[in-house]
Structures are given as structure tokens and as C-alpha cells.
Amino acid sequence: MASYKLYYFDGRGAAELARLVFKQAGVDFEDIRYTGEEWPQHKSEMPLGAMPVLEMDGRKICQSLAIARYLAKEFGLFGSNNMEAFLIDELFEIFAEIMNSHLVKIYYEKDEDKKAEIAETFKKDSAAKYLNLIEKRLKENTSGSGFYVGSEVTVGDLLLYNSMYGHRKWLGKFGVDVYEGRPLLEEHFKLVGALPNIKKWAEERPETAF
Numbered sequence: 303m304a305s306y307k308l309y310y311f312d313g314r315g316a317a318e319l320a321r322l323v324f325k326q327a328g329v330d331f332e333d334i335r336y337t338g339e340e341w342p343q344h345k346s347e348m349p350l351g352a353m354p355v356l357e358m359d360g361r362k363i364c365q366s367l368a369i370a371r372y373l374a375k376e377f378g379l380f381g382s383n384n385m386e387a388f389l390i391d392e393l394f395e396i397f398a399e400i401m402n403s404h405l406v407k408i409y410y411e412k413d414e415d416k417k418a419e420i421a422e423t424f425k426k427d428s429a430a431k432y433l434n435l436i437e438k439r440l441k442e443n444t445s446g447s448g449f450y451v452g453s454e455v456t457v458g459d460l461l462l463y464n465s466m467y468g469h470r471k472w473l474g475k476f477g478v479d480v481y482e483g484r485p486l487l488e489e490h491f492k493l494v495g496a497l498p499n500i501k502k503w504a505e506e507r508p509e510t511a512f
């Protein structure tokens with residue numbers, strides 16, 4: 303098996319999903335975390351001058367969601383047929399859209415009150431649309447196991463778990479919880495959080511600001 307190095311800052315951020323895939327698969331990797339001071343001297347070593355970056359036997363690849371999907375495919379966490387793989391891809395696109403069309407506005411807004419306003423507007427105007435579909439997909443999976451697709455855990459489950467955790471922490475600072483009143487998502491979060499490898503990692507991972 304390849305030797306893996308994952309480069310990122312000392313945060314969950316855009317690297318955490320890849321870490322969760324490694325942990326769930328039980329595959330070792332070097333979790334390299336640069337400080338803000340160290341970063342400028344390493345920026346030019348990265349394909350797009352940004353992180354996360356995954357290095358495998360000397361080859362560096364980038365883009366957090368592509369990295370997570372690549373690893374999931376390598377480790378058998380991408381569903382058991384083409385429709386399951388599609389539904390996982392659909393979920394990735396949903397969260398990319400939430401991030402790039404909505405949450406990024408909060409990130410770039412400097413004024414704390416305005417950040418809170420944008421978070422509240424996102425909750426009222428758009429979040430329901432996305433979360434309704436995610437809940438519908440969960441219900442459509444008749445396996446009864448509670449996973450997002452099929453009967454085995456996939457990177458789709460890890461993505462949903464990680465997004466809920468991260469969004470709650472971040473938007474919680476503005477008193478906004480877009481996931482509230484969604485028992486199905488709550489149950490799914492508990493299910494994934496109770497997987498032994500995920501539970502262990504959630505307990506032992508460093509407490510970081512983002």
C-alpha cells in the first residue's frame with residue numbers, strides 16, 4: 303500500500319473528511335499540520351499553492367473533495383454500485399454548493415453582526431431545500447441500517463457527519479443551527495459518531511479553532 307502524507311493547517315477544516323476516511327478504513331497516514339508561520343515557506347511546494355494536499359509515494363494531489371473521493375474509492379467506501387456512487391456524488395455536490403454559494407459569504411464578511419445575519423438568512427431561505435433532499439435520500443434507503451446508501455458505511459456518511467459537526471460548530475458562534483428539528487439527521491449523526499474508528503478519532507483528535 304502507498305505511504306500517505308496529508309498536508310493541512312492545524313484544523314479540521316477542509317482536511318477533516320480525508321482524515322475521517324483514513325480513520326474509518328484503518329489506514330495509516332502522516333497528518334502534517336503547518337502553522338501559519340511555517341506556511342509561507344511551503345506554499346510553493348503545493349500544486350495550487352493551497353492545502354489540503356495528499357502526497358502518495360512522492361506524488362502530490364489537491365482539492366479536498368477530490369482527495370476524499372479518491373481515498374474512499376481506494377478503500378472501498380464509495381458504495382457498492384453505480385447508483386450508490388451517484389448518490390454519494392450528489393451529496394458531495396450539495397455540500398459544495400452550500401459552501402460555495404452560501405457559507406463562503408459568511409467567511410468573507412468582516413462584520414460579525416452581518417455574518418450572523420447571513421447565517422440566519424441561509425437557515426431561513428436555503429438550508430431547508432438542501433436538508434429536505436438529504437432527509438428524503440436517507441428515507442429512500444430502505445436497507446434499514448440508517449446509512450446514507452446501501453447497508454455499509456460510505457464516504458457519504460462521513461461527509462454528512464463531518465459537515466453537520468463543522469457547520470454546527472461554526473454557525474453556532476452566531477446562534478444559528480441549520481440542522482435543528484431534523485431527527486433523521488440527528489440519528490444519522492449519532493450512528494456515524496458511534497462507529498468505533500470514528501468515535502476513537504473524535505475523542506483523540508486535537509481540539510482546534512476551526
Ligand SMILES: N[C@@H](CCC(=O)N[C@@H](CS)C(=O)NCC(=O)O)C(=O)O
Pocket residue numbers: 315316345351352353354364365366367
Ligand atoms: N478548493 C480547495 C480550496 C483550498 C484552499 O483554499 N485552502 C485554504 C485553506 S482551507 C488554503 O490553503 N489557504 C492558504 C493559502 O491559500 O495560502 C480545496 O477544497 O481543497
